[in-house]
Amino acid sequence: MADVQYVDAVRRYPGTPAAAVDRLSLDVADGEFMVLVGPSGSGKSTALRMVAGLEDVNSGSIHIGGDDVTLTPPKDRDIAMVFQNYALYPHMSVAENMGFALKLKGVSRSERMAKVREAAAMLDLVPYLERKPKALSGGQRQRVAMGRAIVREPSVFLMDEPLSNLDAKLRVETRANIAALQARLGTTTIYVTHDQVEAMTMGHRVAVLRDGLLQQVDVPRNLYDRPANAFVAGFIGSPSMNLRTATVVPGGAQLAGVTVALDPAVVVAADGLERIILGIRPESFQASTDGSGFPLRVSLVEELGADAFVYGSLPGDEPLTDKPFVVRFDGRTSPRVGDLIHVLLRDGEQHAFHCETGARLG
């Protein structure tokens, strides 16, 4: 058991101008499940590999359990990693794969077998212990990769997109199982994913990265309710939040001819700005019956059963640059493509961001 700290950690690949991970400072508490999430190229995997010791730290430092491990080789860091492609040893049986680290540590054969069996039972792998990885399905291989990490009883688990090679159904199942397993073992875990649903459902806290910079780290609820900037607002949530530039008017902001009242704190923060970015989640609307609210020309309706996501455009949208405006409807009352509908914003469910820096206002 140990906590993990990044202290101004920088990783710069030779020959590239921008740092892959730029002055990252992040504390992962003992026993915490921390998810690093971001689009590809955001540096999340690099950040994970820095803890693993597979990636050099150009400046700053990494601490595990209070010890500076910046220069410690991977095997002395008391960590275990689950790789995206599992990286099982193809010539070893499942049991040998799982016991390899213990064997190298000089653990006796009987003790090794006991630990492997225990982990295998936990992962439902007992019938497959003598098989080679090639005789296993994708899901089983994924579990062997997990088992290999569990057997070592490390103080930190590192997981690099461990679910990305599974099919959708299995991924949802395994997602819950990994979270349950982590809760049971209580081992500090850093988990990398590009999937914000995984991040929201699994993480105790979630750190959002973009271009090597930490954007926000918070519990999933706060990340969703109070995104620190327009990037996080757009990244977390599916479908993503609608972001539109709105003109500042006294006491509010005007978008597509509709004035949205802003909190006094936001009004103060927006003082002196001509325009702000207004962010509204798809579920923050309700259908309007009297023709008031945002006029929306429907271009696509996604029926999901209970819900329907209605994609359309507001008057004044740039067709090429603005993403479609998304509104969630009840599945049974959804409009049809081509309709002009009106939707009302529920009071106070808007987010406001600085139009240049993207930082949250108020």
Added chain:
Amino acid sequence: MTATIRQPGLLQESDAVQDLDADLSQDRAEAESAILSSADWRRPSVRYGLGIAHGVLLAGLIIIGLGPLLWLAKSAVSPTNDTLTSPMSLFPHGFAWNNLHQAWFDVRIGRYFWNTVLLAFGSWLSQIVVATTGGYALSVLRPRYAKLISALLLVTLFVPSVVLLVPLYIEIVHPPLLSHSFVDSYWAVWLPAGASAFNVVLVQRFFDNLPREIFEAARMDGAGGFRMFTSIVLPMSRPILGVVSVFAVLASWKDFLWPLLVLTNPDEQPLSVRLPSIQAQTELGVFLASLFIATLVPIIGFLFFQRSFLRGNGLGGALKG
């Protein structure tokens, strides 16, 4: 493949079904891997045209490839007169099994045979050691100057071996740092065999294609450089080790010029050197029996190695699903 009743466990899925799927898709892939599908074979033009072409090709291959070997086998146990009077007859007039006995003991083919085995084994060992350690250093350990060394290695491939004959011989007669000559010792054959840039490049390219994630996993598991080499890289490299081994053994078995130069004592010479020199004093039947023995062993060896080594099934299941 039976469907089992699953205990409620922490992580589970329909394992049996997935296994079955994997098996089926593999069978299907093998069935459809030919250029012509089974539907094509049902067309008469394809069936008769290609059937005849296959038959002719097969017959030609047997006559050209297997014919001389079978003739040698027949002649090895035929009386010399018989071979001289009717060399192309299908069946010998009487067997002379004694030819084989004489070849093995009187001509001392057994002795030369053993010499050849020793030479081949030593050459094989030195080539394998140099190729794998060299490839491992250049591909996996990758020091800063690895690129330079790789380039230099490639350059040596452009030097014809004939050009190297004289300098190499001088090197063997006056080895650096050692006072005595290697001539008439097997080291004179074993050591130069290891200096094969081709093998190193071949193995290095193979190692380059091994997944890096596995090495990283091994590092996380606590494997050092040597352990990674012996426990991870070598076991995953059986296909390429098989290729290098076959090349090494065959080349050493066939090599004539170099052993002739550095092994002057007939008692130490291999078959390739001894066979031409005994030809003059040996009865034809016995000589052919000697040739037969010398040929048979590498063929059997190759068939054996092919089965156990050349099947490229080393990497299945290492990565994803």
